[in-house]
Amino acid sequence: MTDAATALPLPAQRRGPLAAMWRRLRRNPVTLGALGVIVVLTVVAVLAPVVAPFDPEATDPAIALSAPTWQNLLGTDVYGRDQLSRLIHAARLDLIIPFASTAAALVIGALIGALSGYRGGWVDQVIMRMVEAVLAFPAFVLAMGLTAALGNSIGNIILTLAITQVPIYIRLIRGEMLRVREMEYAEAARTVGNPSWRIVVVHLLPNCIPPLIVQATLAMGFALLTMAALSFLGLGIRPPDAEWGEMTAEGASHMVTGEWWLFVFPGLVIMATVLAFNLIGDGLRDLLDPRMRGVR
Amino acid sequence: MSLLEVSGLTVHFATDDGPVEAVHGLDLSVGAGEILGLVGESGSGKSVTGFSILRLIRPPGRIVRGSVRLDGRDLLTLPEEEMRRIRGARIALVPQSPRTALNPVITIGTQIARLFELHGDLSRRAAWNRGIEALDQVGVPDAARRMGQYAHQLSGGTCQRVMIAMALASSPQLLIADEPTTGLDVSIAARILGLLRELGTRTGAAIILITHDLGVVAETCHRVAVMHAGQLVETGTVRALFRQPLHPYTRALVRSIPRIDREVALEPIPGAVPSLLHASPGCRYMARCPHALEVCRKNKPSLDVVEADHRVACHALEANRAAVA
Known part of the structure; x- marks a missing residue:
């Protein structure tokens, strides 16, 4: 009898949290679609030299400013460069830069925010005043100022985007810390003699992750948009490197002369990507909501 | 000398209206192998006392006076780093609500094994195995599988067993169990207490x-200490205290236990724990006391020995003796 009982399978507990997440994700076609867009873009970016039909920097005056044809699916620019190939290669910079800057901002922001929220007192006061000082500048104006001052290398653009984002994470994690540090498991961690840094990093930070993931995803869209805008203004990626914002800027000068494909396609790509990031962020917010836990 | 000697412990909580005296001049001692019951209604300062012993009172709370001696060493004057090594190792706490005291995103096993790594200097693998043993010892069935689970997958009783296993991980000299049976049904509670x-x-x-x-x-x-409004009002052996509850508050508490063997109407205690903000200089139980005297208004009664190991803080001793006689 007991043997039969122990032999019973335990399906609900054998499935990991990732499987449960996947099940819920499948029920949410919008998020799934957005996720698909980003996955496809990432694959295309990684395989850019293989996927792109032409060399993005190869010029051909003979076909300059050609409208979309079967050969050049999205047309060509003033120098006769294939626009599709340029868009594909640009995906590399346009994904890596927002990703790197968001990752950097997230790690730095989480650590500073955790310190601020857990320690409280004057440490918290000083950090919060500094955060407010940075947030007092409109993010884009700050980004413009920083790239103008630092010079627009790729490293500096990442740094700039990270600096504009860091205060948001600091505030977010500080708020979460204020909440979780009063939890009983924090108290329990203290009663067994854990050092403070360990309580924060091992016991408390993992409990702050869900809102952090959501914020990071939304921030990816924002970072991409900021970078594209910087490039549009000539403060971001410099030609001849392909970048969507910079391509839109070049295309914009052709708006009056009717070469519509030069600004419509890069613009659409930016729009779709930013939208995808925001939709994923929204979807994740629902997905990670503790009230949704256990809903199958 | 007892293992733990608390004397004159006074804890204040700062509020906008002035300090609240959560614990006032508390004396307490517990010997090795002894179980001391610390009783009192909500807000009487029981948990604050427990946390003071671990020196884990956080602002706005502050230990103002007193000493907490463990094996003769005053814990209140130790540097924080040394105190940290005592927590969990020599003094352990079983928290009030076991489910929320377990970290929701870390498996039970990781949380227990960590303790053996921290205090026992064991390797990760050995610590994990010790964790399984520890769970086994407190009667958690299927311990090896429980190790890989999260707090929300366990029942309340199992969570409490896990907490007890964790508290015992380092074989502490002193265990503080803060209402370990709240929220558990009677049969589970009885088993936890037996444990x-x-x-x-x-x-x-x-x-x-x-x-x-x-x-x-x-x-x-074995022994009881009754607290009311941050003060000790009576202490003694369980036998003495139940046979002869000399403080009117203790008597009231005893009378409010439901009995199944006799038809007795339950008597609620009138009033509530008085505000500890601007506490009166006299007896804090006075407003609720049926035997209040004129002295009670001005003078705080001291905890006097009435019998071997039975002490009471009350001015109206005669009336009390008459009441229990």
Whole structure:
């Protein structure tokens, strides 16, 4: 009898949290679609030299400013460069830069925010005043100022985007810390003699992750948009490197002369990507909501 | 000398209207292998006392006066780093609500094994195996599988067993159990208490059992300390205190235990714990006391010995003796 009982399978507990997440994700076609867009873009970016039909920097005056044809699916620019190939290669910079800057901002922001929220007192006061000082500048104006001052290398653009984002994470994690540090498991961690840094990093930070993931995803869209805008203004990626914002800027000068494909396609790509990031962020917010836990 | 000697412990909480005296001049002692019940209604300062012993009172709370001696060493004057090494290792706490005291995003096993790594200097693998043993010892069925689960997958009783296993991980000299049976049904509660009693005799650890349930005390403890409004009003052996409850508050508590063997109407205690902000210089139980005298208004009664190991803080001793006689 007991043997039969122990032999019973335990399906609900054998499935990991990732499987449960996947099940819920499948029920949410919008998020799934957005996720698909980003996955496809990432694959295309990684395989850019293989996927792109032409060399993005190869010029051909003979076909300059050609409208979309079967050969050049999205047309060509003033120098006769294939626009599709340029868009594909640009995906590399346009994904890596927002990703790197968001990752950097997230790690730095989480650590500073955790310190601020857990320690409280004057440490918290000083950090919060500094955060407010940075947030007092409109993010884009700050980004413009920083790239103008630092010079627009790729490293500096990442740094700039990270600096504009860091205060948001600091505030977010500080708020979460204020909440979780009063939890009983924090108290329990203290009663067994854990050092403070360990309580924060091992016991408390993992409990702050869900809102952090959501914020990071939304921030990816924002970072991409900021970078594209910087490039549009000539403060971001410099030609001849392909970048969507910079391509839109070049295309914009052709708006009056009717070469519509030069600004419509890069613009659409930016729009779709930013939208995808925001939709994923929204979807994740629902997905990670503790009230949704256990809903199958 | 006892294992733990608390004397003159006074804890204040700063508020906008001035300090609140959560614990006032508390004297307490527990010997090795002894189980002391710390009783009183909500807000009487039981848990604050427990946390003070671990020196984990956080602002706005502050330990103002007193000493907490463990093996003769005053914990209140130790540097924080040394105190940190005592917590969990020599003094352990079983928290009030076991489910929320377990970290929701870390598996039970990781949380327990970590303790053996921290205090036992064991390798990760050895610590994990010790964790399984520890769970086995407190009667968690299927311990090896439980190790990989999260708090929300366990029942309340199992969570409490896990907490007890964790508290015992380092074989502490003193175990503070803060209402370990709240929220558990009676049969589970009885088993948890039995477990504590058994562990007391087996490991020789001193146990402070914080509770508001005198029934639990009668069944589990050797000695009792009754707290009211941050002060100790009566202490003694369980036998003496139940046979002859000399403080009117203790009597009221005893009378409010439901009985199944006799038809007695339950008598609620009138009033509530008085505000500890601007506490009166006199007896804090006065407003609720049926035997209040004129002296009670001005002078705080001291905790006087009435019998071997039975002490009471009350001016109206004669009336009290008459009441229990």
